[in-house]
Amino acid sequence: MSTWLKKLAFWRTPSVQLTAIQQDRLARWQALPRAADWEQPFGSARLDIVDVESSGLNLRKDSLIAIGAVSLDRLLLQPTAAFEVVLRQETVSSHENILIHGISGNIQRNGHEPVEALLDFLEFNGKRPLVAYHAFFDEAMLARAMRQYLGFQYQAPWLDLAWLLPALFPEHYGGPVGLDTWLKRFGITVFARHNAISDCLATAQLTRIAIERARKKGIYHAQGLAALENAKRRASRL
C-alpha cells in the first residue's frame, strides 16, 4: 500500500483498539439524542462552558493536554458541576508551552489515559450545548483527539461567545475581539488565567451576562443563541 493510502486508512480506522466497555460507552454516547437543553428555557437548561489547553496553536500538529468544563446549570454556577482532566502525554510539551498553562511535565506524564479522559468528557457533556470562546479551536483540538484515540468523527454543535458577545452587545464591540477585552469590559477577574477550569469560570460568567441580554432581546434558549450566532457570522461575511 502506498504511503498516502496508508495515511488515508489511518484517518478512517482507530489507531488504538478500544476495550469492549469503552466501545460500549462510546456507542451509548453516540446513540444519545440531542439534549433538550438546546430548546429548554435557560432557567431549566444546562450549558457546558469548555476550555482546552494544548501543546500549541497548530491544529494539525499540536496535541490536547487538558479539558476543563464548568456548567451553567439552571443559570447557576455550582462548584460541583464541573469537569477537569489532564490527558497523559507521551512527549511532554515545550517549556514555553508549560509556562502558559502551568501543567508541568510530571502532571502531563501522569495524566489520565486519553481514551478514558475523552469518554469521561463525552459522558459529562451528554449532548448538551457547548460554549467556548473562539470555539473553533476547542472544537478542533477535541475532534482531533477523538479521532486519534476513539477513532470517530466528533461533531457537536458549539456556541461561540466570540461571535455571540458582539451580536448581543453591539454597543461595545462590533466584531470578535480577544477574550480579555470582554472580561475587562464586564469587570470579571480570572483566578488563574490559562488554567482550563479557571478560564471556564470566567467565560461562564460572560455567558451568564450574555444570556441576560439575550432574554431581553427575546431569546429564551440555547438554540436561539445558535441562530443569533449564525446570523452574526453571515452578516460579517457580507
Add this chain to the structure above:
Amino acid sequence: MTANATLCLATVEFLSKHAPFDTMRAEDLTFIAKRLALAYYPEGHIVLEPEMGAPAYFYIVQRGAIRVDGATSGPSQDTHALLEEGECFPIGAASGDRPTVNRYTAAEDTFCYQLASADFHRLLQQSSEFNRFCTAYLATLLGQTHLNMQQSFQQKALEQQGMAASLSRLIRREPITCPPDTSLAEAFTAMHAARAGSMVITEAGVPIGILTQSDLLPRVLLPNTPLDTPISQVMTPSPFTLSEHATAYDATLAMATRGIRHVLAVDGAGRLRGVISERDLFAMQRVGLRELRQRIEHATDLANLVQAGQDLRQLSYNLLAQGLGPEQLTQFVSAMNDCIVRQVIALTLPKHDLHDIQWCWLAFGSEGREEQTFSTDQDNGLVYLSERPDDEIKPTLLAFAAEVVAGLDQCGFPLCQGHIMASNPDLTLSLEAWQRKFSHWISSPDPKALLAATIFFDLRPLAGDESLAQRLTKHLLQHVSSNTMFQHMLAGNALSSHVPLGLVRDFVTETHQGQSGWLDLKKSGARLFVDPARVLALAHGVAATNTLSRLEQAAPKSGIHPDVLHAMLDAFRFIQLLRLRLQQEPHTEKSRANLLRVDELNPLERRMLKESLQQARRLQSHLKTRYSL
C-alpha cells in the same frame, strides 16, 4: 457529586479577602466554597424581599452592588444602604429563619454567591468566627432599634401603605410583558426568570390580555396545549385595568367584586404601568396606623371601638411579622390602647355627672410603663379632687368607672384577676387618700406593700386632669428618695427573682405541665430589668415609668457606664422581642403567654438570650453593691 478543587480554590481565594471569612479556619472556608453557587442578578432585579418568606439562601456579593431598602420606607427615602463586594446578607433573617425586613435589589449587574440556608446554619455551628460575626452584627442591629424608631416608625411611612395609596406607589417592578404572538414556552420562561405570577400581553404598550399562573393548569396543562401555541390563544382578553392614580382601595374592591387576582394599572393613554396582584395588597396592612387612630377617635359607639380593638391586634401582629422592633411595637400598642381607653372614657362620660369633680384616669403596671404586650389585663384606677364630701361623689365616680371598665373589657382588655381596676372602691380614691396609701406602703414595707409598689408605683395618667397624677408622682418620689429603708427592701425584693442561668452559663429551665425546658420570659426575663429599673428610678427621683427610660435617666446618677447601660437596654429589648413573638403565635394559651421552650431557639438566639440574661445579672449585682445586699 464532588466539588471541583480549582473552583473551590478560586472561591476560597475570594472569600479570604473579606471579613469575616479572612479570619476563618481553612476547613470552614473549604466547607463554604464547596457549597457556594454563583448567581447573577441584572440591575434592578429584586434578590430578596419580605414577601418571599424566610430566605432560602444566604448571599455574599461577589461583584457589583446590592441596594438595601427599608421595608417601611419607600425607595425614594434615603434609608438605603449599599452592599458591595464581599459583604453578606441577610444575616438577621437567615439566622432567624424569618422573612427579611428589607428589600435587596441589584443596584447594578451583580454576581452573588449563595449558600443554602441549611448550610448557613451548619456553618454557624462549626465556625466560632462566623458565629461571632453574626452575633455581633445582630447585637448592633438591636442597638439600632432606637434609631429605627425615629426613622421608620413614623406615621408617614405607615400611611404610605394605607388604602388611600395610589396604585402607582404600589407598583413594585416593571411589568413582564410580551407581544401576542409569543409562544407559551417563551412566555413561561420569561415569567419563571422574573419570578412573575402573570404575563401581560401588550400591543404598542397597551394591555390586550393577561395570563396568570392560575391559568396554567386549566388552559395549558390539562388540555395539553402545545407550548409553541401563541399566548394570545390562551390569554384572558381585555383584562381589567385601573388608572395608576386609582387607590389601593379601588383595586381591592375590584378584586373582591370581580373575583380576579390581578389588576393592571395604566396611564392616561391606556399604556401598562404595572401589575397589582392580590398579594401586593395583602402585604400592605389592611388598616394603617392613622386610619385606625381616626376610626378610634371618631367611634360613636362601643361597637365601633370593639371592631377597632380587633383591627389593632391584627395590625400589631402584621407589624411584628414585618419586623418592627419590640420597642416601637410596644409603644405603638400602648399608644393605640391609650387611644381606645380615652375614647371609651369619652363615650361614657356624658352619661355621668362629674362636672364639679377634678379626676384623672390612671394606668398601672405594664400599661403604666407603656410595655404592654398582646395579652395584658386591665390595670387602672381613678384619682380625684373635689370640694364635695367623699360619700356624695364616690358612688358617681364608681358607677362611671364600672361602665368604663366593662367597656374596656368588651374592647379586648380582659378584666384584671386581682381586681386592680377603677371599679374597685379601694382604687378610686381622692388625691389625699392615694398619697396616704403610698406613704403607708413606703413607711411599712411588708411583702404586700412591696408587691403593691411593683404595680401602683408605675402610674401614668391616661385621661382627665393630668396634674393630679403629677402631684401623686411627686409625692411618691419625695417619700421614696428620703427613705433608704424602703429602697433597701424594694431592692431586696427585686433581687428575689433569680437570673435563670446556671454556673456553666446554661439556662436553668422550669417544668410546666410535666414538660421540662421552659423559661418564663416575664418572671425570669423582663422582670429582671423592670424591678431594678424601678428601684433606681425611685431612688434617684426619676419620674419616668417606662423601663428603658428609667434606666436611661437613672444610670448616669447611679454610676452605670454608658456602654454598660446600652448593653442592658439592648438586652431588655431582646427579651421583649421574644415575648412579643411568643404571644403572636396563634396556639399560645394565656397561661403560657410568657413561657418559652428554650430548645426552639436557634443557636444564635440562644446566645443572645444568654447574653441578655448576663446583662440582667450585671444589673442585679449593681443593685447588690449599691444596697450591700
